Structure formats: structure tokens, C-alpha cells
Amino acid sequence: MSMDLFLPYLSGFSLAIGTLALVVGSLGLIRLPDVFSRIHAVGMMDTAGVGFIVLGMMIHEGFSLISVKLAAVAVFLFFTSPIATHAVAQVAHKSGFSPVATGAATSAKKVARKKPAKAKAGTKATPKAKTAGKAQTSKTVAVKKAAKKAPKKATKKSTGRKGDVL
């Protein structure tokens, strides 16, 4: 009996928390400096926002087909939205962006870290990947040397790539 009295407040409270999570997540989407950090804000919207709002609607509805469908929506989003944001991060990283924390101050290190990944992708594409193991390490050393020698040129190249993606 007292549970019936209590349930609308629980529903409203859950909806309020979910709405707060949505608004805070979209504020983070505005305020954060980078794609890779904005993904965190979107993740908050997709987990806390969707979870609490759907929970509020389910509590309001009670146990019926509608609440089962709402649970299906929540479960689907719970599994697909991390996959989607992971794909965004992967494609952004592959097309030359890197997080803002590894910024201009450590640009030489960034280049040294980015170049071997590209070389590895190249050897994976060719069928000679087995024999290229030792050559690859020497290549990474050479790339590191090159990065130390001319970090400015490499960063210039990466920014040009940035304009290319736009």
C-alpha cells in the first residue's frame, strides 16, 4: 500500500537524475577540448541519462509490454553506444588525430609513437609480415631518430592531415 504511494516520487526522482545527466553530458560536449574527451561526455549521456530516464518511465508504467520494450531500448543502447563511440575514437585516431594531453609540448614523443603504428599497418598489409619483424624494430629506431631530428615538419604534416579530414 505504501509502496504505491512511494512509486511516483521514485519515478520522478529517476527522471530528474536522468535529465540532469543528459544536460551535464551535453554541457561537457560543448566545453571539453577534444574529440577523445568529448567521447566521455557522450558516454555519460548514453549510460546515466538513458538508464535513469528509461528506469523512470518503467517505474511509472509498471510491469507491462511497454516496460519490456523500454528495457529492450535501454539494453540495446547500453550495448551499441559504447561500440559507436569506440568506432569514432578509432577512426579519429587512425586519421591522424591524437588526444590533447599529448599536445605541442611533447610533439616529438607523439610523432615517435605515431609513426611505428603506421609502419606496423603497412607490414600487416603485405604478405612478408613474418620476415619484417627485425627490420621493423630497426625501422622504428630510424623513425625515432628522424622524429628527434625534425619534429616540426612532422607536426606540420599532421595538422595538414587535420585540415584534410574536415
Added chain:
Amino acid sequence: MFGLALAGCGLAMILALIRAAKGPTAFDRVLAVNAIGTIIILGVALHGFIMGRPEFVDISILYAVLNFIGTFAILKLFATGGLGDRGGNARITASSDRPEEG
């Protein structure tokens, strides 16, 4: 309470739309459009509850699937330059070494 939640969804959608409009890279726009799709899913369900027709949840399910597929289609287009079976290579090497169909 549903009305307030829908208003919050509208505010969040406006903020995400600002990011989608002025995002410096294409990936910011993809991320913002993904977030807008999530907000639309919730908004359709909330609108159904406000109007007394909770059957709108079916449309929410449809939007969830379309949002996921659309995000992946756009990202595949960015990553490979094409939407074929083998990414961008399907367009380049279509005549030379296409696998046998059937």
C-alpha cells in the same frame, strides 16, 4: 515530471546541436549527431508518455537501430572512403580481383 524531462532533453539537444554546428572536425559532428539521436530516442518515448500513448516506444526502438547503423555508415565512409563490401577497396579493385559471387 515527464514534461520537465522533455524540456531537459530539448536543452541537451540544443547544446549538442551547437557542437554539431561548430565542431572543428568531422568526428565532433558525428559524435554530436550520435548524441542527438540518443536524445531523440528518449524524447520520442517521453512524448508518448505525455500524450498518453506509450506505444511510441516502438518508434524509439526503430530510432535506436537507425542511429547505430547511421553512425557506423558515416564512420566507414570516413575511414575507407567507400561503403562497399570491402570498404574503399571495393571501388578501386572492383574489376580486377572481385571474388566470385553466388
